[in-house]
Each structure stands twice: as structure tokens, then as C-alpha cells.
Amino acid sequence: KPGDYYMRMFVDENGNGKMEYNFIGIPREGFGFSNYELKGIHRPVFDDFCFQLKKDEKKVLKVKVKYY
Numbered sequence: 508k509p510g511d512y513y514m515r516m517f518v519d520e521n522g523n524g525k526m527e528y529n530f531i532g533i534p535r536e537g538f539g540f541s542n543y544e545l546k547g548i549h550r551p552v553f554d555d556f557c558f559q560l561k562k563d564e565k566k567v568l569k570v571k572v573k574y575y
Contacts, residue, residue, distance in 0.1 A: 508560075509559075509560055509561050509562045509564075510559070510560060511557050511558070511559055511560075512541075512557065512558060512559075512560055513540065513541050513553060513556050513557045513558065514540070514541035514556075514568055514570065515538070515539070515540050515541070515556075516538065516539055516540075516570055516572075517534070517536055517537060517538040517539075518536050518537035518538070518572060519536065520536045520537070521536075526538065533548065533575050534575060535575075536574075537572040537573065537574045538572065538573060539570040539571055539572045539573060540555070540556040540570065541556050541557075541558060541568045541569075541570060542556055542558055542568060542569060543555050543556035544571055545571070545573045548575075
């Protein structure tokens with residue numbers, strides 16, 4: 508369906524179904540976002556990793572998994 512989309516993912520290393528964070532809020536498991544290379548420790552916003560999908564269009568997304 509045409510529209511604005513994004514993809515986010517995380518590597519659930521301990522199998523508990525949720526992202527684990529350290530005491531200051533930095534993820535303890537791998538994570539990534541569509542078409543966005545994470546740099547630094549700021550949180551990306553929707554406009555950083557969204558993409559448009561047009562009618563009958565197919566996209567290939569690259570997700571780099573980041574570990575801290």
C-alpha cells in the first residue's frame with residue numbers, strides 16, 4: 508500500500524521479547540533502522556529513517572545492526 512514507512516529491528520539475544528537497556532538508557536542488544544546508519548548515541552527521529560513506497564513499488568532495505 509502506498510505511503511510512508513519505516514523498519515526497525517532488534518536482536519533479542521536473551522529471548523525475552525523486549526529490548527534491554529543499561530542504567531543510562533543505552534541498548535544492551537543489537538538494533539537497527541531502515542536506510543539509516545547510526546552515528547553517535549542520539550536517538551533517530553522518524554524523518555531520519557522513513558521511506559516512501561509508491562503503488563506497486565518494491566524496495567530493498569539495508570539495516571546495519573549496531574551494538575554498544
